[in-house]
Amino acid sequence: MAENDGQVDGEDDVVLAELNDADLVAQMHDDLYDGLADEIAEGTNILLQRDWEPYKVLTEALVEGMRIVGIDFRDGILFVPEVLQSANAMKAGMAILRPLLAESGAPRMGKIVIGTVKGDIHDIGKNLVGMMMEGAGFEVIDIGINNDVDAYLTALDEHQPDILGMSALLTTTMPYMKVVVEALKEKGIRNDYIVLVGGAPLNEEFADNVGADAYCRDAAISVEIAKEFMSKRQGSAAAVGMAAQ
Amino acid sequence: MNGPASILLIGCGALAREIIWAIEKNNWGHMELTCLPADLHNRPQHIPDAIRAKIRAAKATGKYSDIFAVYGDCGTGGLLDKVLEEEGVARIGGAHCYEFYAGSTVFEAMAEEELGSLYLTDYLVRFFDRLIIKGLGLDRFPHLRVDYFGHYKRVVYLSQKADNGLLEQAKAAARRLDLEFVHRPTGIGGIEMFLKSFPVRASEEGSERVLQEA
Numbered sequence: 001m002a003e004n005d006g007q008v009d010g011e012d013d014v015v016l017a018e019l020n021d022a023d024l025v026a027q028m029h030d031d032l033y034d035g036l037a038d039e040i041a042e043g044t045n046i047l048l049q050r051d052w053e054p055y056k057v058l059t060e061a062l063v064e065g066m067r068i069v070g071i072d073f074r075d076g077i078l079f080v081p082e083v084l085q086s087a088n089a090m091k092a093g094m095a096i097l098r099p100l101l102a103e104s105g106a107p108r109m110g111k112i113v114i115g116t117v118k119g120d121i122h123d124i125g126k127n128l129v130g131m132m133m134e135g136a137g138f139e140v141i142d143i144g145i146n147n148d149v150d151a152y153l154t155a156l157d158e159h160q161p162d163i164l165g166m167s168a169l170l171t172t173t174m175p176y177m178k179v180v181v182e183a184l185k186e187k188g189i190r191n192d193y194i195v196l197v198g199g200a201p202l203n204e205e206f207a208d209n210v211g212a213d214a215y216c217r218d219a220a221i222s223v224e225i226a227k228e229f230m231s232k233r234q235g236s237a238a239a240v241g242m243a244a245q
Numbered sequence: 246m247n248g249p250a251s252i253l254l255i256g257c258g259a260l261a262r263e264i265i266w267a268i269e270k271n272n273w274g275h276m277e278l279t280c281l282p283a284d285l286h287n288r289p290q291h292i293p294d295a296i297r298a299k300i301r302a303a304k305a306t307g308k309y310s311d312i313f314a315v316y317g318d319c320g321t322g323g324l325l326d327k328v329l330e331e332e333g334v335a336r337i338g339g340a341h342c343y344e345f346y347a348g349s350t351v352f353e354a355m356a357e358e359e360l361g362s363l364y365l366t367d368y369l370v371r372f373f374d375r376l377i378i379k380g381l382g383l384d385r386f387p388h389l390r391v392d393y394f395g396h397y398k399r400v401v402y403l404s405q406k407a408d409n410g411l412l413e414q415a416k417a418a419a420r421r422l423d424l425e426f427v428h429r430p431t432g433i434g435g436i437e438m439f440l441k442s443f444p445v446r447a448s449e450e451g452s453e454r455v456l457q458e459a
Binding site: 080119172 | 360383385392393397
């Protein structure tokens with residue numbers, strides 16, 4: 001593009017490749033906020049070409065951008081359609097980074113199996129949580145929608161995660177979370193997993209009642225809670241290890 | 246009219262037409278209706294406090310011998326019932342209006358038949374563009390249809406009134422979302438049964454406030 005091309009009014013048409021790193025990252029935060037998938041893919045590629053580590057691109061450009069989106073969603077400034085646009089933009093960046101992250105041995109926070117409960121086909125919230133968890137360095141095993149106890153147990157057995165995440169959008173389906181937790185107790189494996197629950201009609205009291213470890217109000221909070229539990233868990237494991245020595 | 250209103254119904258705005266229809270049809274002049282905005286359906290976390298405010302304002306007038314809520318749980322996760330219990334107000338049974346229109350047994354059968362059912366009522370058909378298309382941002386981002394409705398298979402139109410115009414609109418709504426279409430006329434029997442139950446239920450059931458009608 002020729003200099004000043006497309007900048008008739010001196011705004012809007014930013015040439016990403018011409019920005020320095022700091023300005024490019026700030027621009028990517030704006031582009032994530034505005035849900036511009038093509039621009040996020042372009043910005044991601046530019047940073048990689050500048051020899052940024054994939055993990056650094058992920059955390060500083062994408063995750064930080066989505067954190068800002070999450071805050072404005074929580075504060076009622078952004079709504080679900082805008083957040084979905086942002087999420088789709090982040091997906092465009094993640095699609096580029098995912099294979100590189102696997103190759104580069106980026107730090108792993110832990111592993112989560114996540115799915116919507118039986119009778120419920122809603123997965124917008126679950127998908128957002130999965131994406132944010134992945135961005136935060138968790139390995140995410142998404143088992144989809146309408147999961148009965150057997151589906152959860154099979155996934156836990158197969159993947160041996162640290163965390164089980166259950167989601168529900170409907171008042172009528174959310175009680176099923178208790179069925180799953182009770183099944184874990186019956187099998188004597190409840191304490192093998194951190195159980196996190198979320199969904200629009202849920203609240204902390206409900207999470208306590210079904211025997212979950214925590215209620216996750218939104219995707220950003222889910223990541224914070226998951227990290228906190230993982231940190232405690234690792235602390236406990238270290239303590240047990242020290243005591244055994 | 247049977248005299249001055251002594252029972253206040255607090256309803257969802259999406260049910261206003263049908264509640265008024267039931268009141269007029271049965272000449273229940275002792276009932277008065279006030280509604281909360283129907284678009285709280287998309288923000289159910291605000292429903293419990295909004296209902297509480299309505300109840301307290303109504304109690305403050307000293308005008309009503311009893312107050313009832315014509316509201317489903319509507320995605321409040323039981324918080325609406327908690328508020329109603331605290332305020333001593335009964336509500337129609339059911340998780341949402343689809344359930345008390347269709348009746349619990351029929352509704353459960355429909356859900357079992359096809360989990361991926363998007364239910365529309367007369368109100369939702371009438372305001373489909375505002376509540377569904379604009380409310381979910383599909384007017385600006387049509388590609389989000391897959392995010393919202395990717396797992397849905399069909400629209401089930403639960404009609405309250407026989408109205409060919411609405412029926413055509415409902416079919417058009419299904420086409421717009423690229424879903425199959427099913428029509429199940431329900432009438433307003435569920436609401437009528439609830440309103441008819443007041444004199445007996447209100448005195449007999451005391452603290453058992455949630456009436457299982459649907």
